[in-house]
Amino acid sequence: MPYRPTFDSEFALELIIAAVIFGIVVLLMVYALLQSRRRTEPSQRSEAKGLERTYVLVLIGLAGFILSTSLISNADVQPSRAADGPKPLVVQVNAFQWCWRFTYPTRHIVVTGTCIQGHDLPTLVVPTGRPVRIHLTSDDVVHEWWVPHLRYKEEAFPNWTNTFQFTLSSKGDWIGRCSEFCGLFHSFMDFHLEAVSPQQYRQWSSQHAGTTLT
Amino acid sequence: MTAITREPGDPGDSFEPRDVEPLPPGEIAAARFERDKGLLAWVTSTDHKRIGILTMATSLVFLCTFGILALIMRTQLAQPNGKVISPGAYNELFTLHGSGMIFLVLTPLAIGLCLYLVPLQIGAPMVAAPRLCLFSYWLYVAGAIVFLLSATTVTAPPDAGWYAYMPLSDGQYTPGVGMSLWILASMLAVGAMMLMAGAVLWTALRMRAPGMSLMRMSVFTWSAVVTCLMTVASFPSLIGAMGLQWVGRVDPNLFTHDSWDIAYQYLFWFYGHPVVYVMFFPFVGCVAEVLAAFTGRKYFGYSFTVYALLAFAAGSMAVFGHHTFTTGQTANDYFSVTSIMLSVPAGVEYFGFLGTLMGGRIRATVPMLFALAFIPQFLIGGLTGIMLATPVLDYHFHGSYFVVAHFHYTLFAGSLFGAFAGLYYWFPKATGIVLSEPLGRLNFVLMVIGTNVTFLPMFFYGFDGLPRRVATYPAGAGFGTLNLISTVGAFIIGLSVMVFVFNLARSAILRRPAGDDPWGAGQTLEWATSSPPPRFNFDGAHPIPPIKSHAPLLDLRQRSGASSG
Numbered sequence: 205m206p207y208r209p210t211f212d213s214e215f216a217l218e219l220i221i222a223a224v225i226f227g228i229v230v231l232l233m234v235y236a237l238l239q240s241r242r243r244t245e246p247s248q249r250s251e252a253k254g255l256e257r258t259y260v261l262v263l264i265g266l267a268g269f270i271l272s273t274s275l276i277s278n279a280d281v282q283p284s285r286a287a288d289g290p291k292p293l294v295v296q297v298n299a300f301q302w303c304w305r306f307t308y309p310t311r312h313i314v315v316t317g318t319c320i321q322g323h324d325l326p327t328l329v330v331p332t333g334r335p336v337r338i339h340l341t342s343d344d345v346v347h348e349w350w351v352p353h354l355r356y357k358e359e360a361f362p363n364w365t366n367t368f369q370f371t372l373s374s375k376g377d378w379i380g381r382c383s384e385f386c387g388l389f390h391s392f393m394d395f396h397l398e399a400v401s402p403q404q405y406r407q408w409s410s411q412h413a414g415t416t417l418t
Numbered sequence: 419m420t421a422i423t424r425e426p427g428d429p430g431d432s433f434e435p436r437d438v439e440p441l442p443p444g445e446i447a448a449a450r451f452e453r454d455k456g457l458l459a460w461v462t463s464t465d466h467k468r469i470g471i472l473t474m475a476t477s478l479v480f481l482c483t484f485g486i487l488a489l490i491m492r493t494q495l496a497q498p499n500g501k502v503i504s505p506g507a508y509n510e511l512f513t514l515h516g517s518g519m520i521f522l523v524l525t526p527l528a529i530g531l532c533l534y535l536v537p538l539q540i541g542a543p544m545v546a547a548p549r550l551c552l553f554s555y556w557l558y559v560a561g562a563i564v565f566l567l568s569a570t571t572v573t574a575p576p577d578a579g580w581y582a583y584m585p586l587s588d589g590q591y592t593p594g595v596g597m598s599l600w601i602l603a604s605m606l607a608v609g610a611m612m613l614m615a616g617a618v619l620w621t622a623l624r625m626r627a628p629g630m631s632l633m634r635m636s637v638f639t640w641s642a643v644v645t646c647l648m649t650v651a652s653f654p655s656l657i658g659a660m661g662l663q664w665v666g667r668v669d670p671n672l673f674t675h676d677s678w679d680i681a682y683q684y685l686f687w688f689y690g691h692p693v694v695y696v697m698f699f700p701f702v703g704c705v706a707e708v709l710a711a712f713t714g715r716k717y718f719g720y721s722f723t724v725y726a727l728l729a730f731a732a733g734s735m736a737v738f739g740h741h742t743f744t745t746g747q748t749a750n751d752y753f754s755v756t757s758i759m760l761s762v763p764a765g766v767e768y769f770g771f772l773g774t775l776m777g778g779r780i781r782a783t784v785p786m787l788f789a790l791a792f793i794p795q796f797l798i799g800g801l802t803g804i805m806l807a808t809p810v811l812d813y814h815f816h817g818s819y820f821v822v823a824h825f826h827y828t829l830f831a832g833s834l835f836g837a838f839a840g841l842y843y844w845f846p847k848a849t850g851i852v853l854s855e856p857l858g859r860l861n862f863v864l865m866v867i868g869t870n871v872t873f874l875p876m877f878f879y880g881f882d883g884l885p886r887r888v889a890t891y892p893a894g895a896g897f898g899t900l901n902l903i904s905t906v907g908a909f910i911i912g913l914s915v916m917v918f919v920f921n922l923a924r925s926a927i928l929r930r931p932a933g934d935d936p937w938g939a940g941q942t943l944e945w946a947t948s949s950p951p952p953r954f955n956f957d958g959a960h961p962i963p964p965i966k967s968h969a970p971l972l973d974l975r976q977r978s979g980a981s982s983g
């Protein structure tokens with residue numbers, strides 16, 4: 205499953221659980237404040253072992269439930285090993301201080317920019333409906349590739365390549381950012397992710413084959 | 419057996435440490451010297467109370483210092499495309515703010531409070547290894563001085579963030595003496611707290627008064643014990659990580675393989691996660707004591723709370739990997755399981771809070787207000803922590819303002835509120851003078867408003883895509899309004915801290931005496947002695963009462979109440 209729907213359902217679940225717990229705690233506090241007014245003497249009871257044991261079991265059950273959804277959702281977003289479906293488009297992404305370089309190895313296209321003051325941002329152009337496989341690395345320090353729209357990010361290490369995959373079903377243009385502090389101009393290290401129709405993509409890639417776009 | 423000789427008339431005359439080892443002669447000489455009230459006597463004292471107060475006072479001065487840096491940052495971020503300071507200056511500010519708050523403010527405040535209170539609460543006349551504690555304080559001061567030097571190196575103050583990832587922080591990408599001094603400073607400050615925590619741990623385990631069995635120690639003392647356990651177990655890892663960094667600065671070409679970069683992250687977080695609990699548990703202890711005192715009952719679910727604290731400390735060593743979910747080089751599922759399981763002992767602690775409240779007669783004193791606000795506010799930090807421990811959610815939240823909101827809810831809305839509860843509660847005990855309650859309430863109200871106005875919006879703009887550690891953000895992305903709200907909130911926090919400082923100054927001038935137990939509510943041993951306590955904590959006029967439970971003074975009050983009525 206793609207990152208975003210998985211994120212959305214897991215987030216909704218945990219938000220609801222969190223809201224319920226928060227609500228219960230606040231209600232109990234309000235109750236405690238109200239009952240306190242009627243009380244002339246504090247309660248002498250300092251233990252309720254049976255209740256506590258039950259409560260610990262409930263907590264373990266709840267934590268077990270949340271962590272099982274955590275494990276299942278994380279398994280969901282791993283790229284499927286099945287060989288069927290369209291062949292992914294591979295893009296090599298290099299992060300550097302302080303911008304990005306996208307290399308399309310089959311077409312020998314390189315897209316880069318300077319990101320100076322948030323201008324001259326490079327655009328990662330991908331077709332809709334086809335998986336995009338990113339090979340992510342860094343030329344210098346640790347950076348992080350984040351596209352908030354996708355609900356996904358991954359760190360870019362020097363001397364190490366991370367691989368991940370996503371598919372965009374509709375056309376659009378979204379902002380991507382560096383989200384690991386990488387030095388002086390970290391704040392401006394943005395890029396665009398643009399999804400175009402497969403025809404437009406074919407056109408774009410044959411038009412620019414073998415060139416460097418800046 | 420009478421190890422102490424004093425002049426007649428001294429209230430310490432008939433002090434006889436029961437069963438406790440006789441005080442070494444050096445201690446007695448030191449004690450005589452310390453009857454001088456001069457500055458020199460203070461800063462060379464081996465009295466755990468003075469060292470504890472010095473440590474806490476120093477850390478509070480730094481709280482204001484590094485808080486002011488945060489106000490400058492928030493001013494810069496109030497509007498899109500902010501031009502108040504340069505990106506470089508912003509990077510220096512958040513590095514100094516974050517690392518300063520952790521190394522020089524909240525950790526020393528936590529350990530200093532343990533050093534002050536633990537010997538009193540277990541009925542010990544002094545701390546184990548008092549000279550080591552004095553040495554630790556000065557090591558901490560040395561670390562702070564080096565830290566300030568690093569901040570004022572004109573050419574290159576440190577600017578790699580509080581976790582200073584490699585290779586960004588090495589000699590190639592962050593050249594200059596500032597960063598090197600920063601590494602030295604963090605080693606000194608962290609090493610200092612490690613030693614001090616070791617002494618507190620030793621004290622709690624080996625120097626308890628007769629009758630004070632482990633399961634009669636106060637909740638605060640237990641929280642101090644687990645804090646010190648985590649400190650001695652995890653802090654060495656930071657010293658190792660910083661050593662690695664040091665080598666990387668001398669010759670950046672040594673570490674050209676990825677293993678070094680990721681190993682640094684692991685080593686760092688092996689310290690970096692437990693330290694957030696070190697900065698948290700003593701203040702949970704404060705909240706627990708304050709809740710018990712101002713509901714007038716014994717802390718509810720004591721033994722479960724103690725086991726939960728111990729389980730928490732053990733578990734805390736196995737969760738560090740949740741900081742590296744997005745590296746592609748971590749066993750995410752394993753660390754997700756361990757981290758989410760920690761919500762079980764956390765839930766048990768909440769059981770104690772709420773159970774104590776629900777049967778109590780609540781008195782809304784200033785410490786109680788801070789303790790009450792702690793409960794829902796920290797809960798927000800804790801519940802969002804479960805989200806961050808879920809890999810698919812962290813793939814979005816990592817490195818964003820959502821995380822900044824989360825950890826300020828735990829550290830500020832949680833720990834610091836607990837710390838204020840403790841400060842207001844024990845201030846009269848430690849100084850013998852009282853603080854103003856109306857000013858305290860004003861301090862509290864402003865603090866609650868400011869904290870939530872500042873940090874709640876951060877969840878939203880973090881969710882919407884604003885990375886952390888950015889010196890500015892573009893207009894048109896919709897981040898402007900919420901950021902402005904955060905900035906307004908930050909200045910309200912500033913105002914509330916000014917009220918606090920004014921409150922301190924005012925009582926220092928008025929000097930209204932406190933009495934032994936100004937709240938009429940103390941349950942633990944420190945409230946049986948004078949305010950401030952004598953040099954060896956208890957004396958003939960203030961003997962250690964019989965200890966039959968974790969609330970000996972409450973037992974005493976109930977027994978006398980029963981016999982008279």
Ligand code: HEM
Pocket residue numbers: 485488489491492512513515516517519520523524579580581822826829830834872886887888908911912
């Ligand atoms: C007046 C109250 C405070 C305000 C307005 C404030 C504000 C901020 C801001 C704006 C940042 C930068 C966020 C970023 O760009 O990543 C930050 C970072 C941080 N703050 Fe605070 N803060 C306050 C109090 C505290 C306290 C009491 C602590 C406690 C220990 C703390 C610990 C940190 C840490 C650890 C960082 C991360 C620094 C880094 O990324 O290296 N802050 N704070």
Ligand SMILES: [Cu+2]
Pocket residue numbers: 347348382383384385386387390391393
């Ligand atoms: Cu960056």
Ligand SMILES: [Cu+2]
Pocket residue numbers: 690691737738740741
């Ligand atoms: Cu952590």
